[in-house]
Amino acid sequence: MATRRAAVVAAGVGSSVPVYAADTDGGVLVDVDGNSLIDLGSGIAVTSVGASDPGVLRAVADQAAHFTHTCFMVTPYEGYVRVAEELADLTPGGHEKRSALFNSGAEAVENAVKVARLATGRPAVVAFDHAYHGRTNLTMALTAKAMPYKAHFGPFAPEIHRMPMSYPFRDDPGLTGDEAARRAITRIEKQIGADSVAAIILEPIQGEGGFIVPAPGFVPALAEWARANGVVFIADEVQTGFARTGTWFASEHEGVVPDIVAMAKGIAGGLPLSAITGRAELLDAVHPGGLGGTFGGNPVACAAAVAAIATMRRLDLPARARHIEDVVMPRLRALAERMPAVGDVRGRGAMLAIEFVVAGGREPDPDLTRTVAARAFEQGVIALTCGTYGNVVRLLPPLVIGDELLTEGIDVLESVLGELTGVRGVPR
Numbered sequence: 058m059a060t061r062r063a064a065v066v067a068a069g070v071g072s073s074v075p076v077y078a079a080d081t082d083g084g085v086l087v088d089v090d091g092n093s094l095i096d097l098g099s100g101i102a103v104t105s106v107g108a109s110d111p112g113v114l115r116a117v118a119d120q121a122a123h124f125t126h127t128c129f130m131v132t133p134y135e136g137y138v139r140v141a142e143e144l145a146d147l148t149p150g151g152h153e154k155r156s157a158l159f160n161s162g163a164e165a166v167e168n169a170v171k172v173a174r175l176a177t178g179r180p181a182v183v184a185f186d187h188a189y190h191g192r193t194n195l196t197m198a199l200t201a202k203a204m205p206y207k208a209h210f211g212p213f214a215p216e217i218h219r220m221p222m223s224y225p226f227r228d229d230p231g232l233t234g235d236e237a238a239r240r241a242i243t244r245i246e247k248q249i250g251a252d253s254v255a256a257i258i259l260e261p262i263q264g265e266g267g268f269i270v271p272a273p274g275f276v277p278a279l280a281e282w283a284r285a286n287g288v289v290f291i292a293d294e295v296q297t298g299f300a301r302t303g304t305w306f307a308s309e310h311e312g313v314v315p316d317i318v319a320m321a322k323g324i325a326g327g328l329p330l331s332a333i334t335g336r337a338e339l340l341d342a343v344h345p346g347g348l349g350g351t352f353g354g355n356p357v358a359c360a361a362a363v364a365a366i367a368t369m370r371r372l373d374l375p376a377r378a379r380h381i382e383d384v385v386m387p388r389l390r391a392l393a394e395r396m397p398a399v400g401d402v403r404g405r406g407a408m409l410a411i412e413f414v415v416a417g418g419r420e421p422d423p424d425l426t427r428t429v430a431a432r433a434f435e436q437g438v439i440a441l442t443c444g445t446y447g448n449v450v451r452l453l454p455p456l457v458i459g460d461e462l463l464t465e466g467i468d469v470l471e472s473v474l475g476e477l478t479g480v481r482g483v484p485r
């Protein structure tokens with residue numbers, strides 16, 4: 058397969074692990090050779106309800122039997138409206154909302170920025186250190202990390218301004234969320250000018266950048282400043298959304314009500330769908346025809362989203378994500394206490410991470426991180442890495458994973474770490 062692949066698939070498309078999937082449900086992935094792997098990645102936070110949720114499968118088959126596509130801009134259909142109703146209900150805030158549907162997270166982010174610029178008549182967009190917003194031209198400009206996302210792919214879209222993030226493990230000890238927000242706000246006011254800023258875009262918990270949970274108060278302070286200055290506050294909840302962090306959206310942890318929420322990954326049980334939901338006056342400012350796309354809000358993907366959301370509600374997956382945190386986090390904390398190579402453990406719900414450092418300090422250890430993921434894979438566990446410095450192992454299990462599998466996955470990770478660092482895990 059590797060030879061066939063190399064002969065026809067572009068080298069620039071990478072894969073985390075060299076196995077070809079044959080079957081996967083809600084925690085176990087079976088490869089084409091019949092090997093079983095414990096999935097702690099969910100295809101990057103997508104298959105929260107599992108990769109073959111019966112409700113999603115039924116909805117997809119039903120819808121496909123009627124029609125697979127008409128294009129909502131040509132002949133609309135109910136599924137699109139139904140998804141927008143769900144999003145109005147689920148996203149933070151009781152205000153009047155409007156939604157538009159697209160295909161990918163990057164496309165949702167692009168459209169959030171389009172809406173903010175048109176609605177405000179301003180050009181500048183503020184993004185943060187360690188941010189990840191996608192791989193299209195505008196979203197590459199918003200993304201912070203050069204390799205592998207941006208290097209040699211420029212020139213990039215203009216009027217993107219990068220500000221310092223709150224990164225408790227790497228900030229000066231004791232820097233509060235409010236102080237970190239103030240640091241960014243001062244820069245925004247001095248270097249751009251508040252009345253040139255269309256939008257602030259922020260992941261409430263950063264994903265690819267290293268599962269960075271900002272200090273408490275950071276996100277609310279920025280949202281408040283945005284409101285006071287007529288700046289659109291866009292929460293990029295592409296990775297954090299749909300129950301992943303223990304609430305429907307991560308903004309809720311600090312009571313933040315974004316003006317626009319960008320969503321994708323977990324929305325539709327694995328089918329490609331993305332969305333923006335925001336204040337009616339912002340989205341309705343755009344002229345008819347200004348937003349859309351041929352495939353955006355595909356009817357099969359919409360049917361899948363409605364079914365996936367029904368499963369999330371029925372199984373109370375936000376509670377399930379909190380349970381996963383309760384099972385996994387104490388074990389990660391115990392590792393951090395014992396192992397000098399574990400600099401920090403953090404995250405919320407089923408979005409948890411271990412940051413590796415050269416023993417005891419803060420110097421990132423990407424080699425150890427890569428080895429941990431590779432060894433875990435050899436022992437049957439899919440665990441992904443991330444981080445600006447490539448030194449974070451991130452855990453994103455499907456939210457429907459059983460406790461036994463989850464525990465088995467963490468056992469493997471712990472024993473791999475023990476072997477590699479020479480420090481034994483906590484006896485259980």
Ligand SMILES: *Cc1c(COP(=O)(O)O)cnc(C)c1O
Pocket residue numbers: 160161162163164166189190191192260264265293294295296297321322
């Ligand atoms: C994955 C991701 C994106 C990009 O989504 P795609 O569907 O890959 O385009 C944007 N923002 C965040 C926070 C993400 O995690």
